[in-house]
Amino acid sequence: MASAFKIAVVGSGPAGMSAAGRAAQLGLSHILLEKTDHLSDTIYKYQKGKHVMATPSQLVLRSDMDFEAGKREAILEVWDRQVAERQVNVRMNAEVKKITGSKGDFTLTLTNGEEIKAEYVILGIGTQGNPNKLRCEGGDLPHIQYTLDDPGEYVDEHITVIGSGDAGIENAIGLAADPEQGNVVTILNRSPEFARAKQGNIDLITEAGRTGRVNVMCETTPARVVPGYLYLDTRDGEQKIKCDRIIARMGTAPPRKFVEECGIQFTSDSADAFPALSPQFESSVPGIYVIGALAGYPLIKHCMNQGYDAVEFINGNTDLKPADEPLLEKKFEGLPGARSVTEWLAFLRRRVSILNDLSMLQMREFMLDSEPRAYRAGEVVFRRNEPGASLFAIADGSLLVEIDPANPDRTVSIERGSIVGEVGLISGRKRGATVRTGEGAIVIEIPRSAALKLIATNDAAKREITRIATERQLLQMFGSVSPDDLKEVLDTAEIRNVRAGETIINEGEEGYDIFVIRLGSMVVEKSIGGKPVFLSYLPAGSYVGEMALVDRGRRTATVRAAIKSEVIRLDGDAFRRLLDRKPELLARFKQDMSSRQELTSFIEARKDGFGGVVDMYSQVAGFLVENGIGEATDVLLIDEKLCIGCDNCERACADSHEGLSRLDREAGRTYAHLHVPTSCRHCEHPHCMADCPPNALNRGxxxxxxxxxxxxxxxxxxxxCPYGVIRLAKVPPKKPGLLKWLFFGSGPGPGEADEKWAKKNKSKSGAEAPKKAIKCDMCSGIEGGPACVRACPTGAAIRVSPEEFLSVARMGQGG
Structure with missing residues (x-):
């Protein structure tokens, strides 16, 4: 005879345990089914001594079970005690194999064959039992594990943690906590930032990286695993590190097969989709409720509140509002129209394309991190050259982008449902244009951290943001086309990650696809006399591949990544049809082809009589790429044939920047006549920006x-910074004028003060002056441009963009 209950709760994690606790408090017949021999398996499997956070701090906890931030062991002890005190009906070692039936008459079949009857079912099974596995060569080796119980068990090991979420960070911190254990700990993050983690954990891993306790490697992914070593794909190419153990914390996926067999529908076919739920957590199967991480809410407070609320809804309390309702009501109070929180969430999700795939529960969490605003007609959203990296989503009305700074009336309209600000989000640059409303508008400002989290956790949002950014990049690049013209080409677009040194086009092969460089840079080489000869450099925003497409011949050169890059591959057949429809675009392609063919002819013309020149030219260009020009936007070069060692460049730099030089002329590498001194390259995607707590680094x-x-x-x-161009220095007192130095000996004189003067003129208080980071800023805001170039008496110092370095490489080479 099957046991019968009003509510069967599956899973004793924070959500399920809270639901069962509420049922016990209300006197409802219930059973809490747990497949293990202990409560809350996810928390139980946290590493020993882990500090569990109680976020969001502003959210009220309404569960019957207590929860405060603290050690894993203390939290589990409280829950074990309270479950017993509240007489919660728990069945351990009771794994549910299937759920059949309908509302009022469900049958839960356990793996031991026992059947349990219930009127309602609450699923709180979480996702931790389904970790994402390592998918690379050697990913099935025995030294790879997906959980970490006790960091103290591991001694004198080289351990790599893969994963940039809270679990990965906490594992890395725990393994490196005790220096006497002797572990060498590395954490890999495929992105430049820790978008998935809580701010507290981001601060911890940043500090651990700063002090050298953990080797933090961003923009890095595992390439292959072999016993004792791990090969990595980094932005600078493949790297091999010693590795005795891998702890992979790459997230989890919902147990989709089991959930779908219960009859529950998901929001989409995407691997990261969650079950489709009502605002009361009821699934597509009436009577089955889904709460906690399986509903898309992984935070413990949220889970516990949902468990409480689900039982209240089942018990007939239909007027109960979620615990975050007051917070969201405050967010929406300034918007026009009398809508409830639920209505606003549905409105925003429906209207904004990047939010279409979020569940209502995910929308609540997303809106807690974002700011909806109402704008009047003509009101400015942001101005050209303002700093800012947030994203703006248009829920109602439209925005106008001013494309001509001299003429505000020249605008492009961005319609409802789309986004603006994606350039600042991706590149970190200042705003490229002024954006204002064309009519009254409702716009969601999404902070950079929330936007990156959305991209990292929702594939549909990531695809939509990528699609919009790609469309706008192509429209800007191919100015004579419209979005409708590009539709077929965009449908074929594929974003590809390319390792440093990897080729996207090989000379002599057949192929007609066009490649647009989205991030990073490429070099073009041609085989001449059996040797690869450098032809040109292509920065982000360039395209390549048109020669074979237009001529219908084989590829005429090899194109490879100078650094880790992203390219957009556009199908050649679709693009050829676009060229057939747009003769003006075909004419532009032919013009670009002509320039590239001239360059090839220039090199080939010298292959016989000037073979040494061609070799030297190619080697100099390769040297420049190796020294950071592959990711630079502006770099200082010194022609050693012209330099007389006067150091005017260093002194001018110091005199223009509070007496602190940003340049070390003698440092750096030299090849032939070209010297690359220690000075900022202003990288396209600066390494230095990745972990700046006060966001003090910006792009002009x-x-x-x-x-x-x-x-x-x-x-x-x-x-x-991989180039050693940033230093920490004490800011000296303001210098007197040149005449005071000449006639009265005031101050240290031109250039940077030497150590002897600085020591003699130390603060009278004896206190150490605070240090700050200093680096070249291209003399931003100083009339006349870079002081180092202006001060050079022989013209040896030049600042160039990567696009110009080809002509620089020719200097003195007979070119």
């Missing part, structure tokens, strides 16, 4: 990377 309108006054001197940028 001309691409300059500069440090503002909010710098706290933490040194993260200095450690992250």
């Amino acid at each position: 309108p001309d691409g300059e990377v500069y440090i503002n006054d909010t710098c706290i001197g933490c040194g993260n940028c200095q450690r992250n």
